[in-house]
Amino acid sequence: MTHSVHRRTAALTAVALAGLLAAAVPSTAATTTAAAPSAATSPAALAAPDIPLANVKAHLGDLQSIASANGGNRAHGRTGYKASIDHVKAKLDAAGFTTTVQQFTSSGATGYNLIADWPGGDTNRVLMAGAHLDSVTSGPGINDNGSGSAGVLETALAVSRAQLNPDKHLRFAWWGAEELGLVGSKYYVNNLPSAERSKISGYLNFDMIGSPNPGYFVYDDDPTIEKTFKDYFAGIGVPTEIETEGDGRSDHASFKNVGIPVGGLFTGASRTKSSAQAQKWGGTAGQAFDRCYHSSCDSASNINDTALDRNSDAIAHAIWTLSAGTTVPPGDVYENANNVSIPDNGAAVTSSVTVSGRTGNAPAALAVGVDIKHTWRGDLVIDLLAPDGTAYRLKNSSGSDSADNVITTYTVNASGESANGTWQLKVQDVAAQDTGFIDSWKLTF
Ligand code: TRP
Ligand code: ZN
Ligand code: CA
Numbered sequence: 113m114t115h116s117v118h119r120r121t122a123a124l125t126a127v128a129l130a131g132l133l134a135a136a137v138p139s140t141a142a143t144t145t146a147a148a149p150s151a152a153t154s155p156a157a158l159a160a161p162d163i164p165l166a167n168v169k170a171h172l173g174d175l176q177s178i179a180s181a182n183g184g185n186r187a188h189g190r191t192g193y194k195a196s197i198d199h200v201k202a203k204l205d206a207a208g209f210t211t212t213v214q215q216f217t218s219s220g221a222t223g224y225n226l227i228a229d230w231p232g233g234d235t236n237r238v239l240m241a242g243a244h245l246d247s248v249t250s251g252p253g254i255n256d257n258g259s260g261s262a263g264v265l266e267t268a269l270a271v272s273r274a275q276l277n278p279d280k281h282l283r284f285a286w287w288g289a290e291e292l293g294l295v296g297s298k299y300y301v302n303n304l305p306s307a308e309r310s311k312i313s314g315y316l317n318f319d320m321i322g323s324p325n326p327g328y329f330v331y332d333d334d335p336t337i338e339k340t341f342k343d344y345f346a347g348i349g350v351p352t353e354i355e356t357e358g359d360g361r362s363d364h365a366s367f368k369n370v371g372i373p374v375g376g377l378f379t380g381a382s383r384t385k386s387s388a389q390a391q392k393w394g395g396t397a398g399q400a401f402d403r404c405y406h407s408s409c410d411s412a413s414n415i416n417d418t419a420l421d422r423n424s425d426a427i428a429h430a431i432w433t434l435s436a437g438t439t440v441p442p443g444d445v446y447e448n449a450n451n452v453s454i455p456d457n458g459a460a461v462t463s464s465v466t467v468s469g470r471t472g473n474a475p476a477a478l479a480v481g482v483d484i485k486h487t488w489r490g491d492l493v494i495d496l497l498a499p500d501g502t503a504y505r506l507k508n509s510s511g512s513d514s515a516d517n518v519i520t521t522y523t524v525n526a527s528g529e530s531a532n533g534t535w536q537l538k539v540q541d542v543a544a545q546d547t548g549f550i551d552s553w554k555l556t557f
């Protein structure tokens with residue numbers, strides 16, 4: 113589009129009005145989505161990734177296959193248990209975890225805990241998350257507790273994909289012989305030297321998180337951990353209740369008993385869903401949260417996908433938030449001060465900034481400082497391009513915006529973009545006559 117001096121002084125045309133309205137949209141122009149999840153409570157925390165439900169379900173499919181190939185269960189002392197341990201361990205080894213299999217004896221059979229440490233972080237402040245991997249002998253144990261095992265596994269793999277470098281040291285665990293009385297987790301805690309115990313700043317437990325008629329229960333233990341989970345569910349508009357179906361009936365009790373802060377999530381076992389609960393969560397009132405609890409029908413079909421998905425995302429949210437940290441302190445500036453001339457009414461030009469050495473994603477409030485000298489800034493359309501090419505519109509053109517220069521800071525929700533890579537400022541002059549140049553621009557992480 114060209115325009116003339118005449119048009120510049122004309123009253124608002126429809127086109128110009130449209131431009132003005134567009135320009136009046138808040139400048140945080142995210143291209144796509146959607147309700148930004150509440151930024152983490154700690155300013156240093158990066159946003160957790162969405163945990164892909166399909167990946168969690170694939171782990172459950174693997175555990176079901178293992179049970180089917182081993183007499184229909186994955187119970188302590190049975191071949192299906194050791195096969196489960198080997199399977200999970202192989203995934204973690206391939207993802208860069210340091211894994212340890214801890215053996216113990218219970219009821220005359222060898223049991224196994226699997227511990228996976230993510231290298232890095234402050235080993236004096238360890239954040240742990242765990243799930244029991246054993247089933248009862250009567251069934252394959254897919255909700256109890258393939259669900260927690262798979263959610264924790266996929267979160268650990270997401271840590272690896274993000275190459276997260278948290279302030280705290282991360283440790284994931286899969287416990288043996290929970291169904292015999294929390295045997296594996298007790299063994300682990302009892303065999304930790306007290307100096308090591310005191311370094312564990314929190315233990316998060318996930319036992320049954322995909323119940324087919326689900327409730328959303330949060331353990332009422334450590335207040336910080338509890339709040340972290342509640343904040344997550346509040347952010348997605350899902351009401352929660354305090355877990356009361358048996359405090360002390362899972363592996364977090366082993367940690368709580370020695371004074372380690374604990375928390376966790378649960379979607380219900382044999383207790384019945386009330387009508388009030390069915391009203392707020394859906395599902396069937398008067399029916400157990402899990403009618404297949406400890407039964408042969410606790411198979412791959414005994415899972416509510418929505419509950420599994422939400423709880424898996426909540427695990428990741430808690431791990432990211434409670435381990436809050438970046439390798440590089442926030443406030444780092446990446447700038448390109450080379451001038452780039454912007455052709456009049458011509459093709460778009462770009463200026464690049466390369467970000468490296470960071471971990472995870474860009475901030476939810478990425479500051480984009482722009483300094484463009486121009487004699488009629490209404491000519492300019494400005495986008496920020498993420499390393500993957502995603503465009504974030506910073507400014508539209510406007511026939512009526514006759515001021516000089518664009519010297520301002522835009523805020524972009526870039527939490528869906530990995531921080532590292534080449535970011536570009538893309539500027540196009542879409543109307544004839546006035547011209548200018550990119551003087552400098554910068555990103556503040
Ligand atoms: N841990 C129990 C099991 O594996 C299930 C269970 C009952 C539970 N009540 C709980 C788990 C409360 C977590 C929280 O059979
Ligand atoms: Zn059980
Ligand atoms: Ca121009």
